[in-house]
Amino acid sequence: MIPPLRVYNTLSRQKEVFEPLAPPHVGMYVCGPTVYSDVHLGNVRTFLSFDIIYRYLKQQGYKVRYVRNITDVGHLLGETNEGEDRISQKARLENLEPMEVVQRYTNGFHEVMQQFNILPPSIEPAATGHIVEQIGLTQRLLEQGLAYEVNGSVYFDVSKYNQEHNYGKLSGRNVEELIANTRELEGQEIKRNPADFALWKKAQPEHIMRWPSPWGPGFPGWHLECTVMSTKYLGERFDIHGGGMDLKFPHHECEIAQSVGSCGVDPAKYWVHTNMVTINGQKMSKSLGNSILPSQFITGNHPLLDQPYSPMVLRFFMLQSHYASTLDISMEALQAAKKGYLKLMNGMRVLRNLEYSEQEGIEFNEKGAQQVKGLCDNCYRSMNDDFNTAQTIGHLFNLVKKINALQTGQLSTAELGREVFDQMKQTFISFTEEVLGLREELDLRPENLLEALLEVYRQAKEQKDYERVDQIRASLRNSGIVVKDMKQGIDWAYEE
RNA sequence: GGUCUCGUGGCCGAGUGGCUAGGCAAGGCUCUGCAAAAGCCUCUACAGCGGUUCGAAUCCGCUCGAGACCUCCA
Numbered sequence: 296m297i298p299p300l301r302v303y304n305t306l307s308r309q310k311e312v313f314e315p316l317a318p319p320h321v322g323m324y325v326c327g328p329t330v331y332s333d334v335h336l337g338n339v340r341t342f343l344s345f346d347i348i349y350r351y352l353k354q355q356g357y358k359v360r361y362v363r364n365i366t367d368v369g370h371l372l373g374e375t376n377e378g379e380d381r382i383s384q385k386a387r388l389e390n391l392e393p394m395e396v397v398q399r400y401t402n403g404f405h406e407v408m409q410q411f412n413i414l415p416p417s418i419e420p421a422a423t424g425h426i427v428e429q430i431g432l433t434q435r436l437l438e439q440g441l442a443y444e445v446n447g448s449v450y451f452d453v454s455k456y457n458q459e460h461n462y463g464k465l466s467g468r469n470v471e472e473l474i475a476n477t478r479e480l481e482g483q484e485i486k487r488n489p490a491d492f493a494l495w496k497k498a499q500p501e502h503i504m505r506w507p508s509p510w511g512p513g514f515p516g517w518h519l520e521c522t523v524m525s526t527k528y529l530g531e532r533f534d535i536h537g538g539g540m541d542l543k544f545p546h547h548e549c550e551i552a553q554s555v556g557s558c559g560v561d562p563a564k565y566w567v568h569t570n571m572v573t574i575n576g577q578k579m580s581k582s583l584g585n586s587i588l589p590s591q592f593i594t595g596n597h598p599l600l601d602q603p604y605s606p607m608v609l610r611f612f613m614l615q616s617h618y619a620s621t622l623d624i625s626m627e628a629l630q631a632a633k634k635g636y637l638k639l640m641n642g643m644r645v646l647r648n649l650e651y652s653e654q655e656g657i658e659f660n661e662k663g664a665q666q667v668k669g670l671c672d673n674c675y676r677s678m679n680d681d682f683n684t685a686q687t688i689g690h691l692f693n694l695v696k697k698i699n700a701l702q703t704g705q706l707s708t709a710e711l712g713r714e715v716f717d718q719m720k721q722t723f724i725s726f727t728e729e730v731l732g733l734r735e736e737l738d739l740r741p742e743n744l745l746e747a748l749l750e751v752y753r754q755a756k757e758q759k760d761y762e763r764v765d766q767i768r769a770s771l772r773n774s775g776i777v778v779k780d781m782k783q784g785i786d787w788a789y790e791e
Numbered sequence: 792g793g794u795c796u797c798g799u800g801g802c803c804g805a806g807u808g809g810c811u812a813g814g815c816a817a818g819g820c821u822c823u824g825c826a827a828a829a830g831c832c833u834c835u836a837c838a839g840c841g842g843u844u845c846g847a848a849u850c851c852g853c854u855c856g857a858g859a860c861c862u863c864c865a
Binding site: 325337338344467472543578621631636641680686688691699 | 793794795803804805806812815816822828829830831857858859860862863864865
């Protein structure tokens with residue numbers, strides 16, 4: 296009835312039926328952030344997209360091991376050989392120990408993930424925790440003759456690799472073209488070929504982050520960590536490897552080359568790439584300086600924002616488009632998303648309180664029941680079609696209409712029948728909360744509610760409605776709160 | 792310059808060779824002490840030009856436009 300889950304695989308450039316290598320287990324590796332600065336909304340979208348995949352696979356009964364790394368070394372800045380490591384640079388600029396930089400932004404990243412209700416991965420390994428393995432992999436590639444050492448640095452020999460394998464198959468380019476189109480850059484002479492990439496870099500004397508190695512003190516190249524950590528925790532071959540589109544080349548291409556080169560195995564069966572968040576039609580990126588931070592959305596404190604937007608509104612907003620499409624931010628779209636999100640949450644609240652009941656004179660309506668059942672099935676259908684959250688949300692809204700009609704009595708549960716009613720309730724809640732990860736974020740400050748209640752108390756007192764006064768006191772006492780009715784005014788305190 | 796993606800109604804955004812996406816906005820109706828909520832209905836589409844087809848927004852070609860990657864970026 297419902298077609299099987301299909302996933303768009305960048306390798307084949309088409310949707311493929313999802314068949315794990317060793318069901319019910321699924322191994323998924325996602326390239327995490329480089330923790331040298333705050334994550335912006337574009338970063339969040341990627342991790343949100345994989346959060347959805349993770350959640351849906353789990354809902355489908357798979358046992359998922361989800362590995363998402365933290366890049367805390369090796370990510371070079373600039374184009375030249377002498378380019379500085381991002382973490383190092385930040386540490387120097389802020390006068391911090393590199394690991395302080397790493398810790399600060401890792402904490403910040405985790406906080407944002409939590410705000411957006413993005414589940415933590417099963418394993419979150421850091422590059423600096425796997426230096427030994429990275430040196431090991433570099434050695435193996437040297438032994439295979441696929442790498443060469445120059446002056447304390449080790450490079451991957453792309454053209455050598457390409458003699459037997461296909462460097463560029465993921466991102467769809469060929470090595471000759473790559474070489475022909477590479478600009479001449481300062482400091483690249485020591486590489487045999489401009490397309491070669493660093494496995495291990497010699498640390499300059501002033502470089503703070505350094506580890507001993509067979510080639511002298513240095514630090515690992517960026518691409519190495521993902522190969523090492525995915526292999527270590529998921530095996531040489533695993534199911535899904537993901538990341539942002541902008542990592543396709545060179546990062547993921549290099550990963551494939553490292554894996555195939557060292558152990559002869561293509562690391563991932565399915566490559567999944569998420570698209571970019573744009574603002575005014577242009578990619579949001581740290582280097583372009585047009586990024587908006589989650590904290591700025593939440594406070595509304597940014598020149599481009601007209602008002603604050605909460606994490607759940609943003610989560611909903613992002614889920615209203617497909618992960619492989621670019622998503623443009625505009626105030627109109629955000630406001631529409633805000634209302635839509637609230638509509639969905641209202642539906643959820645109504646549904647939670649709905650119970651099935653037979654009613655005199657109301658008959659089962661086969662057609663209506665089938666329609667609701669169809670909407671439920673459609674949720675699975677849409678998610679099975681390459682995790683199409685946008686379409687799923689559309690179906691949920693159709694269900695909201697039914698839910699609201701049930702609440703106002705325009706529709707009766709008896710018309711749906713118990714089976715369909717239960718299915719609707721189960722499906723709606725499961726998809727909204729578990730799969731889409733949307734939750735209410737009602738900010739009912741206890742203080743505000745108490746104030747309102749004490750105001751009623753005040754008025755009751757004035758009107759000498761002592762029955763009501765006692766009632767309010769009693770109900771507050773149930774919550775561990777006593778009313779302090781003093782000459783100076785009315786206040787409350789925790790009951791001691 | 793090379794490679795690739797995209798161009799859907801007032802806005803956002805799915806989608807498929809023929810069957811209502813959905814949200815927001817606008818208009819109308821029902822319900823309602825008032826108001827709100829809710830339900831129902833309506834409106835404006837598939838960049839342009841050709842081609843394939845019984846039929847294309849969906850496939851192919853060209854044109855125009857936008858973007859991404861090719862160098863760090865999720």
